[in-house]
Amino acid sequence: MLHKFRTSAIAALLIASTAAAPASAWGQREQDMLKGAAAAAAVGYLLMNSRAKAQQPARSQTGYYQPQTSYRQPQTSYRQPQSSYYPQPSYQQPARYEQPSYGSSDVYSTPAARAFNSYPLSDRRRIQARLSEWGYYNGGIDGSFGPMTYRAVTAFAGDSQGTTELTTVAGAYDFYGRLLR
Template sequence: MTIDLRKTAIAALAALSLVPAAAAPAHALGKKDKAFIAGAATAAVAGVVMQNMRANGQWPFGQQQPRYAAPPAQPQYYVQPRATYATTAPRQVTYQPRYVAPSVHSTPAAQAFRELSPQMRREVQISLARYGYYSGSIDGAWGPGTSAAVDAYARDSGRIGQLGSVAGAYGVMDSLGG
């Protein structure tokens, strides 16, 4: 192993010339300044030694510097299992009817209420509020509050059976002042 002293000296001088504090006396340098100069000189010397080792074929890692390369990751895919319908019996599908409660807007009482004039609708709501069945706004619109109030009034006055038809609902509305 031959160390080229000329190249080493040039590298050391170049490293020392980069530090402007190197021109100052040694006792004027702080602890960190001295450590920096020592590290720069060590790096320069080590770089020259490594170049010489590569040039002379003494580099233990071949001609290239060692580089880490992770193996390529294999993509992971989820494959959903397929059902084989040829070997299994067909599945029996049964549909059960679902009960859907009628809307408050599709009842005979709602139809009768909508056929009243706007003034008469408000009078029905005022009467329901006066009797304590309705606490919503007096707007003349049929909604869940008016529907519940009419049902409660008809139940308490014994006319709940009349709400099953439009004609009977008119009778309930008339008794309310509509």
């Protein structure tokens, strides 16, 4: 009750101070500014008191304070468990890199391979494309000499003129020259 009286008294004093000022001495702008300042002060005071009242704990009818309940959301954290059920991946590098060997001879060191690799990439792709057109090669047209290219070259040479010309680099050049025509 005393609080309401105090609030009303302050508001009345602010209004009276604006009304008591000599109105004839000020212009309309000055009077309007003073009224706005008084209204802002009164509203600010009322808001401040209402906030203070809201922060006070609630009293029951018996006069005892009732605690206010508040709920706070528990924080959840998502961590990957560090247990033996989730083994960490491991990579072991091989001791040394080795080219695969195919049969008794290594296809990468044959005269056919040396002659094939001496051609420019465009010619090597044309050789593979020709062998593919004729049904001897079914790999990718990438211009690299591997086991599939070796099998296609030897199969085509065996069907056409024999594989004896692939035993020397000069014979392999003649063979690939006929393929590129």
